[in-house]
Amino acid sequence: DAKTTQPNSMESNEEEPVHLPCNHSTISGTDYIHWYRQLPSQGPEYVIHGLTSNVNNRMASLAIAEDRKSSTLILHRATLRDAAVYYCILRDVGETSGSRLTFGEGTQLTVNP
Amino acid sequence: DSGVTQTPKHLITATGQRVTLRCSPRSGDLSVYWYQQSLDQGLQFLIQYYNGEERAKGNILERFSAQQFPDLHSELNLSSLELGDSALYFCASSVEGLAGGRTGELFFGEGSRLTVL
Numbered sequence: 001d002a003k004t005t006q007p008n009s010m011e012s013n014e015e016e017p018v019h020l021p022c023n024h025s026t027i028s029g030t031d032y033i034h035w036y037r038q039l040p041s042q043g044p045e046y047v048i049h050g051l052t053s054n055v056n057n058r059m060a061s062l063a064i065a066e067d068r069k070s071s072t073l074i075l076h077r078a079t080l081r082d083a084a085v086y087y088c089i090l091r092d093v094g095e096t097s098g099s100r101l102t103f104g105e106g107t108q109l110t111v112n113p
Numbered sequence: 114d115s116g117v118t119q120t121p122k123h124l125i126t127a128t129g130q131r132v133t134l135r136c137s138p139r140s141g142d143l144s145v146y147w148y149q150q151s152l153d154q155g156l157q158f159l160i161q162y163y164n165g166e167e168r169a170k171g172n173i174l175e176r177f178s179a180q181q182f183p184d185l186h187s188e189l190n191l192s193s194l195e196l197g198d199s200a201l202y203f204c205a206s207s208v209e210g211l212a213g214g215r216t217g218e219l220f221f222g223e224g225s226r227l228t229v230l
Contacts, residue, residue, distance in 0.1 A: 034218075043115065043203050043221030044156070087156075100146060100169055101219060103156035 004088045009108040012078045020073040020107055022088030027068050032091045034101065035062065035073050037084040044087065044103070047073065083111045116140065117222035119204050125228045131192040134225045138185055138206030144168070145187040146207075146219060147179055151200035162187055194229045201226050 005023040012018040024033065035047040048055055048062045050071075055062040061074040075082055085106040116139035126132055138145050147159040149172075158171035162181035173179075176194075181187045191198060205219040 036219075038156075043117075043205070043224050044219075045115075045221065046218035049218070100158045100161055100171065102158060103148075105155060 004090060004104055006086070006088050006104065006107045008105065009110065011110045011112060012075075013112050014080060015077050018075040018078045018082070018109065018111075020075075020086050020088075020109065021070065022072070023070045024088070024090055025069045027090055033062065033064060033068075033071050034089045034091050035060070036087045036089065036101070036103075037082075038087070038106070039081075039084045047086070049091070078109075078111045080111050080113060083109055085109070115220040115222060117204055117206050117220050119202075119222035119225050121225055122223065123226045123228075125230065126194060127230055128194055128196060130194050130229075131190065132194065132227065134189040134191070134202050134204075134227075136187045136189070136204030136206075136222060138187070138204075139220050142206035142208050142220070143185065144207045144209060145181055145185070146205040147173075147187070147189050148203040148205065148221075149200050150203060150224070151197075154200075156203070159189070191227070196229050199227055199229045 032049050032051050034049040036044040037047050038044045048057055048060050050062045050064055063072045085108050087103050087106040089101050118137040120135045143164045146161045149157045159173040160179050161169040165181050176192050179189045201224040203221050203224045205221040207217045207219045209217045
């Protein structure tokens with residue numbers, strides 16, 4: 001599995017933008033970049049995914065570097081409910097690997113009121 | 114609500130016992146995944162089923178087994194339980210198996226918390 005590297009933790013203030021970085025220097029040309037988050041005592045929740053172009057949805061934006069070796073998840077206005085562990089994942093699909101997600105350590109985001 | 118239902122939500126049992134965790138995927142989803150989350154190991158992929166067939170295996174112990182039934186619900190069987198098996202067990206589902214698998218999202222249930230005493 002191609003590996004991702006994220007900071008262990010980050011802090012933000014409520015209603016301010018948050019930029020969560022992810023490095024994935026060994027990404028292959030067909031790997032999609034997925035972001036999930038896990039709120040306390042809940043299962044992981046899909047946030048966004050992309051391949052090459054920047055992506056926006058109602059939850060967040062995903063900015064992908066031109067060389068695809070890094071990406072940034074952007075929460076435009078953090079709320080207290082956004083406090084969670086954020087996982088950056090390269091989707092692994094293959095004959096023996098199925099279409100599973102391989103979770104790393106993630107980034108623990110703390111949002112201060 | 115993700116649409117994925119897991120039962121039971123909590124389970125307390127003793128070492129050496131056997132338990133069965135159940136998962137009902139979202140309507141129409143053919144793939145079911147099982148993950149284990151313990152404090153020291155993070156989220157670990159155990160196994161994936163697609164339309165009743167095993168598709169991929171991860172760090173699943175030989176004491177553990179799973180199956181997916183014709184109605185697409187899945188069960189994870191954990192036997193000869195040890196203290197270290199105490200964890201949250203998550204089930205997830207998605208529409209696809211392999212084709213288009215890079216793009217689709219997984220929907221996770223709320224988990225079954227297993228405590229082995």
